[in-house]
Amino acid sequence: MSSLQRILFLSLLAVFLSSAPTDDIHAKSGDDVILHCHDPSKPSILRLRWIRPDLISEGYIYFFREGRSYDQFQHPDFHGRVKLRDPEMKDGNLSVILKHFSISDTGTYECHVGGNNAGSGHEIVNIIHLKVEADQRNITAEAGDNVTLPCQVPRNTQILVVEWIRPDLEPEYVFMYKNGQPVPDHQHPSFKNRVELKDGGMKDGNLSVILKNVMMDDTGTYECHVYQSQRNHTMSIINLNVHQPAGHTEEGGKKDGHVGPTVGVTVIVLLVVVVGFIIYKISKRAGKTEE
Ligand SMILES: *[C@@H]1O[C@H](CO)[C@@H](O)[C@H](O)[C@H]1NC(C)=O
Ligand SMILES: *[C@@H]1O[C@H](CO)[C@@H](O)[C@H](O)[C@H]1NC(C)=O
Ligand SMILES: *[C@@H]1O[C@H](CO)[C@@H](O)[C@H](O)[C@H]1NC(C)=O
Ligand SMILES: *[C@@H]1O[C@H](CO)[C@@H](O)[C@H](O)[C@H]1NC(C)=O
Numbered sequence: 224m225s226s227l228q229r230i231l232f233l234s235l236l237a238v239f240l241s242s243a244p245t246d247d248i249h250a251k252s253g254d255d256v257i258l259h260c261h262d263p264s265k266p267s268i269l270r271l272r273w274i275r276p277d278l279i280s281e282g283y284i285y286f287f288r289e290g291r292s293y294d295q296f297q298h299p300d301f302h303g304r305v306k307l308r309d310p311e312m313k314d315g316n317l318s319v320i321l322k323h324f325s326i327s328d329t330g331t332y333e334c335h336v337g338g339n340n341a342g343s344g345h346e347i348v349n350i351i352h353l354k355v356e357a358d359q360r361n362i363t364a365e366a367g368d369n370v371t372l373p374c375q376v377p378r379n380t381q382i383l384v385v386e387w388i389r390p391d392l393e394p395e396y397v398f399m400y401k402n403g404q405p406v407p408d409h410q411h412p413s414f415k416n417r418v419e420l421k422d423g424g425m426k427d428g429n430l431s432v433i434l435k436n437v438m439m440d441d442t443g444t445y446e447c448h449v450y451q452s453q454r455n456h457t458m459s460i461i462n463l464n465v466h467q468p469a470g471h472t473e474e475g476g477k478k479d480g481h482v483g484p485t486v487g488v489t490v491i492v493l494l495v496v497v498v499g500f501i502i503y504k505i506s507k508r509a510g511k512t513e514e
């Protein structure tokens with residue numbers, strides 16, 4: 224092969240590898256997640272490797288060779304949690320089930336097929352981006368309310384930073400908590416002294432904040448982001464809608480407007496009746512005196 228041919232060949236190989244299908248999957252803590260992989264071209268699979276490129280130095284997610292899986296080559300975090308969806312791999316079905324999703328399982332998973340022990344010559348069949356499914360909610364409140372914006376991670380989750388943001392604001396920070404302390408720098412001025420964590424801490428992974436004395440301008444989208452040492456996750460997306468308290472609404476004003484004309488009409492009708500009666504009496508008396 225000339226060097227030009229080699230470059231062409233390598234580019235084609237790169238295009239082929241990067242054309243492996245890519246899936247995005249979202250999961251909640253505790254879910255069992257199916258990582259899909261399908262390779263119909265190889266009915267008798269000798270080697271199947273599920274890997275996380277960022278964890279490969281500590282082992283495979285799942286390793287299968289010549290009829291059986293090998294736990295000793297598996298990353299310790301995945302022991303006992305990964306199994307083939309179809310143990311017979313019928314029709315090239317190489318999907319696995321990852322049991323009991325936790326937020327540290329967030330990452331990129333690759334399904335590799337074939338190759339020798341050194342790992343060369345294998346093919347990437349599927350790439351999966353596994354992410355946390357954010358808790359999405361709509362919350363309605365009245366101006367003046369204290370509103371809880373919910374955000375929850377599993378107990379004992381190691382967290383470096385929690386941030387609540389309003390992406391449409393500049394600066395966007397509603398609340399930031401770092402190394403066990405609130406960080407007031409960069410906070411948008413309208414949230415100063417109005418946002419706090421329950422009991423001032425993050426007990427049992429409860430990262431919900433209380434937004435005090437909400438105003439119409441607080442209407443918008445709030446996101447709770449959590450940073451771990453290697454990763455970050457969007458845990459909650461909350462649409463808050465703040466409206467005027469009942470009684471101060473336009474409807475109340477309309478009611479007053481209705482009362483006015485009703486009273487006015489009643490008074491006019493009474494006046495007409497009384498005046499008419501007087502005119503009738505007067506004209507009757509006038510008729511009598513003429514006789
Ligand atoms: C893989 O196997 C599972 C379980 O038997 C089945 O539900 C799924 O449809 C199969 N997927 C494919 C692509 O054949
Ligand atoms: C929030 O409200 C929008 C429309 O206002 C609706 O489409 C959406 O499904 C709601 N989301 C939830 C989680 O209730
Ligand atoms: C909101 O919380 C404050 C104390 O943090 C309290 O004084 C106030 O009464 C609360 N407002 C409402 C509407 O509950
Ligand atoms: C988390 O804290 C919020 C705000 O204090 C509270 O309303 C909520 O019930 C708590 N959630 C759990 C699961 O304890």
Ligand SMILES: *[C@@H]1O[C@H](CO)[C@@H](O)[C@H](O)[C@H]1NC(C)=O
Pocket residue numbers: 454455456
């Ligand atoms: C958050 O994680 C994503 C990948 O999941 C990454 O692309 C992004 O740069 C991270 N953001 C920060 C601020 O670390």
